[in-house]
Amino acid sequence: MTVHCKSKNDDLGFHTIMFGQSYVFSFKPIVFPIFIATLFFCSFTWPQDPNLHYLDVYDAKNDDCRDCSWKINVDGGCLNGECRSFNKNIQLMDARA
Incomplete structure (x- = not known):
């Protein structure tokens, strides 16, 4: 998988992850006096499916985890037992970049 x-x-950047491997990154949320604005999203591709699949992996408005550990598969991702499908609106994802 490429993430x-x-x-x-x-x-x-782009990272190639082999089956059973992990990819880890850290960041400090951007905090404004009125709100927290940090949003991280990732795209995923597999050799058998080169289409881009997008997922919000951290949104400060909705996520309160300090150590967010996602498990990604071809259908989406799971965080703490809550599974989400990939985002369908690719234009929205491109606009965020």
Whole structure:
């Protein structure tokens, strides 16, 4: 699997992850006096399916984990037992970059 994670301010680059391996990154949330604005999203591709699959992996408005550990598969991702499908609106994802 190839993973590419980024936020509006940080592009973490492309990483190839083999089955059973992990990819780890850390960041400090952007905090404004009124709100927290950090959003990280990732795209995923597999050799058998080169289409981009997008997933919000951290949204400060909705996620309160300090150590977010996702498990990704071809259908989406699971965080702490809550599974989400990949985002369907690719234009929205491109606009975030």
